[in-house]
Amino acid sequence: MRILHTSDWHVGKVLKGRSRHDEHIKVLAQVVEIARAERPDLVIVAGDLYDSAAPAADSTRVVTRALSALRQTGAQVVAIGGNHDNGPALDALRPWAEAAGIVLRGAVRDNPDELLIAGETAGGERWRLVTLPFLSQRYAIRATEMYELTAAEATQTYADHIARLIGRLSESFAEPGAVNLLTAHLTIVGAASGGGEREAHTVMGYAVPATVFPPNAHYVALGHLHRAQQVLSPCPARYSGSPLAVDFGEEENVCSVAIVDVSTDKAARVRDVPIGSALALRTVRGTLEQLATVNLPDAWLRVFVRETPRVGLREDVQDLLPNALEVRIDPDMMPSRAGERMAQRAGRSPRELFGDYLDNRGIAEDGVRELFDELYDEVSSHS
Structure with missing residues (x-):
C-alpha cells in the first residue's frame, strides 16, 4: 500500500504580525496535487492542523477543504490532534468528517478502541492504524488509568505512560495479515527539532524514547518536530516535517511530504516530495x-x-x-x-x-x- 504522510500544517500561523493565509492555501493545494499524482491509499496527517487552539473561521475552512480535497483523490484520510490543536474541538467535527469519509481523532477519550482504525485498500490489502493524538503530561496519567493500569503503573513517568498506551493500543499487531501502522504527535529522544515548535512540549519531560514503538509496526508516521527525518527505532519511524517553514528558526528546513510504500512482507520505502509553494x-x-x-x-x-x-x-x-x-x-x-x-x-x-x-x-x-x-x-x- 502507499501512504502520504504529512503533519504540522499550522494553518492560521501569523509570522511577526503577517498572515500566511494565502501561503497555506497554496501549500495545501500542492499537497493535494501530490496526492493526485502519487495516488496513495491512505493519507495520514499527524497533528497540528492548526496553529491555535481557537482557529479563526477562515482557518477552519482551509483545513476542512484540504481534508475533503485529499479524500476526493480516492485516498482514505486520517488526521489526529497535535499540541497546537484543540482536541475536543476537532472531535466535535467528527460528524462532518465521518459524513465526508474522513477519520478525525482529536484527543484520547474514554474508549480506547476508537483509536485503532482498520481499513482495506482498493486492491484488497488490509491495514490497521493506531492513532495517538498529543497527550499532555496532565492528561497522560488519566489516560493510562482509563486503560485499567495499576496504581503503581499510573505513577510512572510520561514516557512510561506513552509506552503503556501504545502497547495497549497495538495489541492487535500480533495478528498477521495486515499492515501495522501507528501515528502519533510526540517528541522522540535524539530527534532534531525544526526550530519553530512550542518549546514547552519539546523539552525532555515530553521526550520519549523510540522504544515505545512496537517492533512489529511496519511504519510510524510522526508529527510535532518540523524537520523531515528518519528516527532510529525498533521499526521504521519518520517525521514528515512541516510543509512550510513556520518561523525563522526553520529557514534551513526542506519542506516536504513523505510518500511511503509498505506491505506486510516488504520494508517501508520512503520518498520525500518537496513542497515549494510558500515564501x-x-x-x-x-x-x-x-x-x-x-x-x-x-x-x-x-x-x-x-x-x-x-x-x-x-x-x-x-x-x-x-x-x-x-x-x-x-x-x-x-x-x-x-x-x-x-x-x-x-x-x-x-x-x-x-x-x-x-x-x-x-x-x-x-x-x-x-x-x-x-x-x-x-x-x-x-x-
Whole structure:
C-alpha cells in the first residue's frame, strides 16, 4: 500500500504580525496535487492542523477543504490532534468528517478502541492504524488509568505512560495479515527539532524514547518536530516535517511530504516530495549600504543590521526591504557589557539616569535629552 504522510500544517500561523493565509492555501493545494499524482491509499496527517487552539473561521475552512480535497483523490484520510490543536474541538467535527469519509481523532477519550482504525485498500490489502493524538503530561496519567493500569503503573513517568498506551493500543499487531501502522504527535529522544515548535512540549519531560514503538509496526508516521527525518527505532519511524517553514528558526528546513510504500512482507520505502509553494524565510545581515544590494523579493526576511542604534533605523531598513518582518541590531554592534558603566539608582535624578541610559547605548540624537526634560517637567507638575 502507499501512504502520504504529512503533519504540522499550522494553518492560521501569523509570522511577526503577517498572515500566511494565502501561503497555506497554496501549500495545501500542492499537497493535494501530490496526492493526485502519487495516488496513495491512505493519507495520514499527524497533528497540528492548526496553529491555535481557537482557529479563526477562515482557518477552519482551509483545513476542512484540504481534508475533503485529499479524500476526493480516492485516498482514505486520517488526521489526529497535535499540541497546537484543540482536541475536543476537532472531535466535535467528527460528524462532518465521518459524513465526508474522513477519520478525525482529536484527543484520547474514554474508549480506547476508537483509536485503532482498520481499513482495506482498493486492491484488497488490509491495514490497521493506531492513532495517538498529543497527550499532555496532565492528561497522560488519566489516560493510562482509563486503560485499567495499576496504581503503581499510573505513577510512572510520561514516557512510561506513552509506552503503556501504545502497547495497549497495538495489541492487535500480533495478528498477521495486515499492515501495522501507528501515528502519533510526540517528541522522540535524539530527534532534531525544526526550530519553530512550542518549546514547552519539546523539552525532555515530553521526550520519549523510540522504544515505545512496537517492533512489529511496519511504519510510524510522526508529527510535532518540523524537520523531515528518519528516527532510529525498533521499526521504521519518520517525521514528515512541516510543509512550510513556520518561523525563522526553520529557514534551513526542506519542506516536504513523505510518500511511503509498505506491505506486510516488504520494508517501508520512503520518498520525500518537496513542497515549494510558500515564501522562503531568510536571514540577512549587513550595513544599510550592503542591505541595499539584497534581492530577495520572494522571501520573508529577518534582518540583522550592522549600524549604530538610532531612531528611524528600522524604518530605513524596511524602506529598502519591504519584506523585512523582523529587524534587529546585529549583536556585534551593541556596546560591550564589560565596558558599560551601570547607572546606580540610589541618589540619582531621573535626568541623570536617562543620560546614563543614552550614553551606555551610544545614542546621541539631537534633542532627545531636551525632550525628556520637557516631558519629565510636565509629568512632575501634574503629580
